[in-house]
Structure formats: C-alpha cells, structure tokens
Amino acid sequence: MARDAATLLLLVVVGVLALHHQASPAAAFNITRILGEFPDFTTFNSLLTQTKLADEINRRQTITVLALDNGAAGDVTSLPSDEQRKVLSVHVVLDYYDEDKLGAMKSRSAVLTTLFQSSGQATDRMGFINYTKRADGQMVFGSAEPGASLNSHMVKVVVRRPYNISVIQVSSAIVPPGVAGGGGAPPPGAAKEKTPVSAPTPSPSKGKKEAPVPGPSDDDAGADAPADAPADGPVADGPAADGPMADGPTADGPAEADAPAHEKSDAADAPEGSAAGRAMAGAGAGLGVIGFLVIIILSL
Template sequence: MDSRAISAALLFNFLLFSAASAFNITKLLSQFPDFTNFNDLLTQTKLADQINSRETITVLALDNGAISSLSGKPVDVVKRILSVHVILDYYDVQKLGKLSNDNTTVLTTLFQASGAATNQQGFIKVKSINEGEAAFGSAVKRAPTYSKLVKSVASQPYNISVLQITSPIQVPGIDSKATNSTPPPPSPASSSPVESPKEAPAPSAETPSKADAPAAETPKAVADAPSSSPPTAEADSPKAADSDADAAAPGPSDASGASSGGRFVGGAVVMAVMSSFLAL
C-alpha cells in the first residue's frame, strides 16, 4: 500500500471519528509523523485544548523541519507564535485559492482572540505570489509575506482544516510580549513618585517650624532689646539729671531778674549817698 492509500485511510478514519464526536487536533496530527514536533508543541502550550473547543478552525501546520526554527524559545513565546497559525474560520485549498486572487485578504487568528495582540499582530494576510501561489504573512505593517502554502493535510468541511505551510509566520514584536497580559509589579523607581504625595506634607511640617522660628527669634530680639536699651536708658538718665539740675538751678529769666534786682539796690545806695552830700 503506497503513502497515498495510507493517507486516504487515515483521513477516512478521522472523518468517521469526527462525525461521532468533536474533532481532536492532537489525535489528528498523531497520524502524521512529519508533524510530531508541531503536535507536541500544541500540547505543551495548551493550544490543542483551545483548538478543540472551537467549532470552526483552520490550522497552518509546520513539519518537523520548519518547526525547528522555534526551538530554544520560551514556551509562552512559542504559544503566541503558534496561535497566529490558527485561523478562526474554515479555509481549504480551494477557498484559499479564491482569496489569493483578490490581492490581499486579512484573516483573524487565535492570537487576536487572546486579547494580547497589538498593532494588527492578531491578524494575518494571504495573497497570491509567484504565479498564483498562496502565501501568508503578518498583517503588521511592512511584515514579510513569504510563508507559502504546501498542501492540505486533513479537512472536515466545514469544521476543521489542517494546511501545511513552508515556514513560521513572522510577526514583528511578538517575541517581546512575554508579560503583555500581566502587568509587571511596580519597580522601586516607579514607586517613588507614588510615595511623593505622602512626602508632600513634609514642607507643611516644616512650615510650623519656620513659623515657630520667628517665635523663637522673638525672645532673642527681646533679649537683645535690653542690650540696646541700656544706651537709651543711659542717654535718658543724663536728661533726667539735667532736668533735676535745671530744676535746682535758676533759668535764664531768673538770672536776669536777680541781676536787675542787684542793680536797683546799688542805685538806691548811690542816691542815698548823694542826698546826704546835698543836705550838707
């Protein structure tokens, strides 16, 4: 039995199994050894559970050689990259052929549904290149479109379709979004501005001290007052002494009165002497 007959038999069994129950991407890919590594990563990242919970889905699968370019990356980064390879609609080769003839078509992926995508990272574009070949790329501006469609691996119209592509779809910035869904804890540098309002009362706390400073300086000024007042007191004390001396000593008017009185008495004596001579 050739490989085509084996693939047809496996696909028939898959369709029978899917008719009786919901599809299981892990069991489906386990029938194709070329996608073992891709299947393992879907299980490790829990993307298999999300895929199986959908009613309509398209998986852009990578064989063991193409998936090796993701080796060494953190699991959360691999999950985001692979979630871009899950389209939230059913597309087989024929449907994609019609889309690629219409310039560029944008498709929604599972990464967009996660809520972690920004700047069109959750969308991919499909267009025709090289004489009708369907190629995929990120919808982010200036992202390359060179991941080509290889073939259909399995399909169940219109629930699930698995398509092989040549290489992982490159999404700019997706590797650096490890903490996009969970904000990082505040760093000490970022917490200092938050504490600054608490430190704001510090100036107000200093204000009473500044207000108290004049009060503290007031006694000092008062204490200095006696040191400056003694000269005033000393200056005043001579005035008081002078006032007392002035009170005891005759004023100018009193001195003139005394002198005029003396002259009056002297004149009377002279007049008396002259009268005595005339009488003789």
C-alpha cells in the same frame, strides 16, 4: 400489569440514555489525534499540547491550522515558552479555509483573524495574518503587523473536513516582529545609521562666530526607515478596526474581517445549528418522550 409497567420503565430509561448521548456536547474534532497520524508533524503536535493550545483548538467548531513540519517547527522550539504560545496561536485561523476556498477568492489578498487576536494580548495587528495569491499561483502567508513580510507559502492541504477543520502545511513559521523579532523586514529603528559629522572648532575672531556645520538631519534618517505598513501585505482588505481591542477574548467565532466584504464565506454554507443547539433540541425531544411514557404508566 407489573411486567408491562417494568417494560415501559425500561423503555424510558433507554430513551433517556440515548437522548443524553445525542445531546451531550462533543468536540467536532481532536487536533492531537489528527496530527498524530502524520509523523512529519510530531514536533508541531507536541508544541500544541505543551502550550495547551490543542485544548483551545478542540473547543472550536470551525478552525484552520497552519501546520509546520518537524524541520520548520525548530524555529518555534527555540523561542521561550510564552513566545511559543503566541507564535503558535498565530498559526490558528478562526475560520475554515482550504486550497479551493482560498483559490476561489475574487480578491487575491485577504486578512485572516487568528487565535492570538482573541487572546487579548495582540497589539498592532499581531493577531492577523495576510494572505496573498501571487501571479504564479503560489499562496503565501505572513504576519499583518507593520514591517512583516509574506515569508511562508502553502505546501499542501494535509486534512480537510468542511466546514469544521482544515490543516494546511506551510513552509516556515509566521512570527510577528513584535513577538520575537521575526517576520522579515527590520523595525523602523533599525535604519542604516550615519556617522554624525563633528562641528568644527570655531577660530577666535572679533566678529560673530560662524554657525557650526549641521550634522545629518532627522529627515535624512527617516528616509532610510521602512514604511510603517506591511511590506507585502494588503491594506485595503484589513479589518475596519485597526486596534486589536476590536476583537476581544469573548469572540467565539471568526471575525468578519477574515475575508473581503464581497467574498462569500464558505462557513455560510455549513449546516446550520451548533452543538449547543442540537443539545437543546435533543433535550426538548427527550422531555416530550419521557412525559408521554409517564402518562402511559400512570394510566395503567
């Protein structure tokens, strides 16, 4: 009898340990290990670790990383540390995308939500990037902030694990103009300056003084200023809320504005249930097994 009870108790312990291992939430991927397999991304991988963004990426269930090779990452290493983190977070898209999904979009353009948007620090659409597939088939990206251009094109898909993580190599860093003065087009204040015309000194006369010749009007200066909209980026596909506060830091998943309204996200085809859901299901099953075994032991 004692041996049977000990055997049943051992089975209970083994069952609990197995269920605990199954129910324990684990990261779906490790971006540091993934990039560590590719020497071309050593600098980019190091930057993600230094800025603590690697930890944030690993906590996500669905993500796309726009990676820079060692040469292109030099544009980021030259920035101050706080700007490095902001720029790098623009390269982390809060949804799964690969070449097939981007190419299958009915609309040739889309606005994608990035990790920078969820930080609460993004303003004036800095937390979004524009994607466009050009007529020649080239896929290009750029900041969605007004005044930015599509300056970074897709080189290749490095890693894809539908529908958890995708790593896409892009040609150059995507830098919102408001973060580090990058991204392409000059800001509105950088319009070509005109030399003001000095008003002539009026000659003495008995009559009324003639009005001085007016200098260049404000309208003339405004005509040279760039439009307050992304030069190449789509507007119609932008998120309904233009302000960054629409996506607060509490958003744990990709915003619905990541793709056009008529475009079905591939994330919908992913297996249902998150790690938390699997943990709850496993814990419930474990309690049932333990209860059953306890009843058997007590009946002996």
